[in-house]
Amino acid sequence: MVIGWVENKDAKDDLNKEIKNKKEKQYPLLNTIFENSKELVLFQDGKEVIRVNMSKSEELDKVLIKFVSFRPEEYKKFQDAFNNLKRILPDLAKDLREFFKEEKKINKKFKENLKEFTKKCQLSINNNITEELAIEMIIQHMLTRDIFVIFFQNANFHMNNIISKSISNILTHINQKSFEITEKIKSYTDCLSSYTKTITKDDKQDILKTFYSDFYKALNSKKADVQGIEYTPIQIVKFMVDASEELLYKHFNKKLSSRDVNILDPCSGTGIFMAEIINRINLKDLEYKYKNELFSNEIDIMPYYISNLNIENAYFERTNSYEIFENICFLDTLEFQTKLGNNALFGMEEFSEGNVKRAVRQYEKKINLIIGNPPYNANQKSENDNNKNKVYIDLDKRIKDTYVNLSSAQKTKQYDMYKRFIRWASDRIKSEDDGIIAFITNNAYLDSRQDDGFRKSVQKEFDYIYIIDLKGNARKRNKSEGGNVFNIQTGVAIMFLIKKGVSEKQNKINPLNQKKANIKYYNIGDFLSGDKKLMSLQQDISFFDFEDIIPDNKGQWLNQTNNDFYEHTALIDKNVKNQKVGKAIEQKAIFKLFTLGVSTNRDNWAYDFDKEQLEKKIKCFLKIYNNERKKWADKKLNDANFNDNLDYSIKWSEHLKKQLIQNKEIKFNKKSIVKCLYRPFIYQYLYFSNKFCDRLSFNKFLFPNENSENICLTFTTKDSYKFDILAINKLSDLHTTLYGTINAPLYVYENGEKKLNITDYAIKEFQNKYKDKATAENIFAYCHAVLSSPKYQKEYEENLKIDYPRIPLYKNFDRFVELGKRLIKLQTEFENFD
Template structure:
């Protein structure tokens, strides 16, 4: 792969020189930039042009290219010069201006020089294939001391976290047994949580919230230098009150000592980052890594994945255009209430603030009154709160508390459904009086735009995973009366989390409004979602779907056609961005569909989005068939044939209702234990069945009945 990239670069340089007749920096420097960008992508690094770098002289320079790690710490730099320049003299001048000297390539399309740790490591002619390959390989092989320490610290964190968690849980157990003040505070806290987040919460959930709160204090303090945040935030105050009853001073220091290398590595890397937006990205990466080590099952269930900026910007610009097109208003205008129902780390709200930065007066009003967000997990709630408030401060130059972030499970917050009809409901919030008031305030608003990235988790692949989604009674009832009622397919997967969010949002939104989600793309053509497709075509006036494919659960040629995932393979399901426009006085629905090309890589898909906004995109108009199919429509007379068997014939009460050849049918032998009672090897099967039989005999009840 590396040799291939070098060959492609040399071929491109040759073409540029022949066609342009020139060899100056402006004409040919991008070829080397593309070489570095492609190589960086293969190493899961990020390449940015003209990225601002703060020097040791407290000035800012912008190398032609900067390669960054996923935690946004620089890996190395590239500076292009003209072929007529004295390269060594240009290097001297750049260093005099404070250019970094830890890992940087200087080149003038004839000679390339690699400097590492203030020393020239190698130089090569740009036509020397072997020499250039060695130079670029050394550039990418370089590892900053902070990054090396960070990687070691992450591994140590993975190894030490179980021990620290066990110690923390033992401290909490002791506090429950022996500390009356803690026990009383914990009981009060639990009752509030049960009333306000959801009634299924128990003591174990309170323990986990407390543990996450304790473990992440160091991270927040040293990334944003916001030590006060953890003490001033309305939710954090409640958890601090609980923590203060048992976990302070030497006890706290001794328990967390095992994680100090991890915290130290975060502090060292955070100190390298001066840009607020890069601090946001750094914090999100830390958050994702933390959560996946701390609780992998919950990370999967909650969809702990950072949404790429290309997706976020595309969705915001698309929603803005649709609001203007259909309602004559923009997102920033008054009385356009916006809600992110699963905000995670606050990415969509932060990007909306950036989108509004050109109108300070309207921005201040929107931030204070009409920009709403919900989050149900304590750790991302903290990250979102910090990100949103810090983004607003960076844009306006002044700090203001973000008053519309609610700590609440959106799918349990059903009292606001139907608000579009004009009536109001109240739902308590979570954990503090201030949060209660925030949720009540949100539920009284007529939401015009719902935008975000809800969790994708459908159902576990294997019962042994013990990682099922919980039920949401009211939302599931609404799904049953709409998506399932209209479906002729197997029903269970319509309770996928993203389908629940679609159902909740459709009912929560104002009679006129826009719903924009990035989700699993199975609703586009899955038979399970035929009822969903029929329902949304009845409920909405316009639907736009941009299918990004990327389903890793297919195989063979179809898997190759799906291409890479736009989330950089952090998830295995296909992805689609969809916009649903509701207009009260309009009838009928126009469905528009666009899809990324087959075989596209992750980067190609992000470019596909950023290159053309929704307003200028060419869509195919979809005409659903009678079964609710949108794409891959087939013309055939299959349904005119007499079925061999069907459910209606089986359940027919009177003669004449039959429409199938056979009345009775069944699944045959159903063990519900295929893993235990089937095998390719007879001896291995006998062993498995024997183990199962002995297990059941051991568990026999007193009257001989097995459990």
């Protein structure tokens, strides 16, 4: 938003005369400063409000504060209308849902049209679209169509778009009561209309972005959570478009306006990226590009509308000619390519002439630039949210074959949405084609240990990688991360992945032709606010002082270490660990078996300080669960209403739902109540049941019953910001240590038999160095002392963030063993000390 205007004059200029001249020329005086280095005059709402001597700093400060904090009356009315709309929208949507629920019962024509519309949506988007979701599309259309026209007075979108036509056809056969509901927003839209006539193109894009983000969440907060919806500030959009053009020219001698540079935004949102690209294309080339080489996809009806309007309006403003944007598709980008390959879209009627035709045209194009802001969420926070992310079988297999397969991490989280979009885009630009992927995403992949496979994969698949790390991870206990350019907790980075095509001839000559990307990294800076980071992006990418990154042999890009860490013996190794305890493979590690702490996924139910209170809670929980099990025993569990009609007074999870679907009864067992170290030095009672808790991992081999004797080294997982370690002699929770907990036990129990969990390899290594003193118990104590040493933790700090601990063999073995045993006694018997 334009805050105001500043007129800088020379010291010799007569300020009063200059002001008079500007007034005569009808210069804007809404919020305007005139200054000549000696005197400063502030006008607001057309009147002079203050005049100060610029040498007096206190008075000058007051004027500047008054200037930057000024908001015109139209803006205040706009904000009030905007906030009120946001407030009432969920209630209006709720009223419309109730209306359509009744309409389905009494209006036969509406019911028939809705069924046909739903079928078309299933064919054009995905087969999970239900009538309920189709109604949501209709509701979004009804609540937003007039609002969007406010932003784009020249748009004929609603008269021309094929999907909009389908919805409009449905609306001709419904009761007028629905339109009485939507009339409630008219007074607010009138106010919005008045304000939008006074703002610049960039202001309009920023308001549109905010409008969509806020209103979409108000209408459908669950879907916003699933997809991780955050819409892109205009400064980032401009930077990414500018940088894409510069990199196109640098690496391929082409520009956005060049013929045969096909551009795709796969998750269009508000259409802000494509609108900006239209603004950058040479006017003489724009018509051809617009009709033949610009493409957008969107999966949801509301952003599809906005995107279409935004793109068509951008074209109109450049050409003064309205043209339908024929290359926007209403579909799931991550799925439609597979569908086309399987002919799943064959046989459509009305949509086959429009939406599917567009999809096929896009599918047949070679894409050279894929640009946008993909959704970022990894998975839903809670099964009780009934809000699960979709599975993409073919795409997820590609991720497994690449990012997961190349990872050395025990557990990888590679199926979040932004990784899926990167995987899809990497495959969409064929190996024989030149192309660029320009995305702004979560930045966890830069240094996360579990993302080593992702880093290795993109390094192999691309020739050049440019990263602008905008940081802003609020979860890191490090203030140098600074603010975020979005209103989110996770850090953010802009990536440009550049692929230079390899011809079939080159592939035949060198079938093992593998790329090794030149990686360039730019850190935006420490302690910067989000606004300052956005300001930094106003400079050209060529002015960024990129650091060349050469990955180490572990696939690390950042926080690389140059020490002797990997010369030492591994404490644990996933290759040594085996699914069956008795078949653990003897390899180079100290412990055979290790396991995560207990993950209940319902701590409020599963834990209590009071044993009797826990028993009451579990019985209550199981009563509700078993009632639900009986209720659904004879019903079709594929029913769309299943998730919507569960009793959510208890905490559901995928694990628990699976047992309900399988009609498994869960009975209370008093023996399952055991002591667990919930947090460091804090015991609680836990209901330790594999049916009740989501994930017991291998803990049943550590403590098969409450009286089982054992001792474990309990330490933080890889990817932790700080390494912590404890010795425990009871079960531990997954979050006993702050960043996730791994247990390496001295013993394991198999078929009731207690066995040592130290490998023969470790005993041999230690005895070669320390002779007979290196018993399994002494090795365990030695490891605990070494890992607890501040000197060790400091020396290998970066290694411990990305890998499991390794144990140096120091000279003073006896001293470490003694210290380790004392620590073990203190940490496991702390309740006995005053």
